[in-house]
Amino acid sequence: MIITTSRKPVAQLVQEAMEIGRRYGITYIDRGNLSLSGLLDRYGAVLVLSRERLSCHTAAGELFFHPNMAAVRIKLMRQGKTDRMVRVMGLKPGDNVLDCTAGFCADSLVAQMAVGQQGRVVALEKSLPVYLVADHGLRHYSGPERLRELARAIELRHADFREYLEALPPGSFDVVYFDPMFSKPILEAAALRPLRPLAFHRPLTREDIALASRVARRRVVVKQHSSFDFAGLGLSLAPGSEDKKIAYGVLDIKESNDG
Template identity: 45%
Template sequence: MKDSLVITTGIRSGQQLAAEAVALSQELQVPYLPRDKQSLQAIREQSGANIILMVRKERLSLVVDGKELFFHPGLAKLRIKEIQAGKTDQMIRAMDLKEGDTLLDCTLGLASDALVASYVAGARGRVVGLEDSRPVAEIVSRGLQSYRGEKPAMLEAMRRIQVYHDHHVHYLKQLPDNSFDVVYFDPMFREPQEKSSSLSPLRPLANHHPLSPEAVRESIRVARKRVVMKERSQSQEFFRLGFHTLQGGRYSPVAYGIIRKGGVEQ
């Protein structure tokens, strides 16, 4: 990754937060700079880093280009409310996800899709999320375990998600056949969308490589029921990678490609 990273604390921090930041810097092998009431710009200039991992009392966050990125349920909260109201969630429909099912989310990001899936799969299910960026994996895994202020069902869905820092091909190759009911990819982040400005701080940390045929082959081996990929509705990636069944909202800018296990598409 070309972007450089430094760890510091919030402007108002005591010895405990400083100790947590030092421990995290050692764990991630990333430089730590004491905040000492300096501005974030001063921290950037002193360290030469353009991305700051900031340890605060209430959360761990990333600061990129002056914007702060941290875990928040965001749109997942609205989607779960709509599911509770009996509305159709296109991703869940594409996955054919049921209570008790297992899902491997190969492109976790900020875990919005994983959180919706975890709610649907319930306590008997299992959701594993893979994130290629170590800083993003850290803020999301810690956020999922520490976030407060939501109803118990939402918090329980957060806590159930297992986060691993790994590239999906490497992780998939280590799994036995039929390990998960569904394997999911959302590589859309390679191409920015105008309405996704809230996610712009994540772009420097994202894996911009296109999804590989090898990843799809491995995911077909690992999935018991189906492999699902989210992309732009007119994307040629579906056909390049063999997702010949497409599903999504009539006017939605995104669609879900589906490969059903067994090979014969309906």
């Protein structure tokens, strides 16, 4: 993977792209007259910084930050509707959430909306290009103010959730959340196609859930395809998941401690 700019960049953009490259050990290539397809053929993955955004191009397309799905869900929440994920998590204002699989941060944005300014959402992303694209997107998003505030509030970290969970003191977050890549992609999620070659895909294990249940004060929540074996991870199916393509598995910490 390399980093470059859009064509005819202003000096500040070049400086910024070089700085990202320096900080994360990614080679910076002067764009000059180089075509994107030529760069893709040569390097496979190309980060492009433009005035509008930082995106990552691969053969699967352009990965860029867009809060579209979260924006729809947040609008419905403002109208008084309860978001399904928020209900399963049992979120209320002031809660602290650890989103172990940040991706585009759509779920983090919705969680941030639910926990409000007194609450906290920390999101972890292991893939460097996905992290860089999402981080730049959250910090530079210039849409409606209410979404901008939510985007700026999320604390996104470039981290592996296993290492991160291991290092946290017990009971650090109210809810720990996972939305790992589905092994079989859902057809409608075509917008996620550019994410697939850049994302990490290892399935969740019982050890991951054990790590999460040490860190969660209240609940561990996992989102997966409805055919997923939640019981195999020691999770129970959240009510309302039965007739849906996407289901949630939960582990209630109080219940499991009670025995």
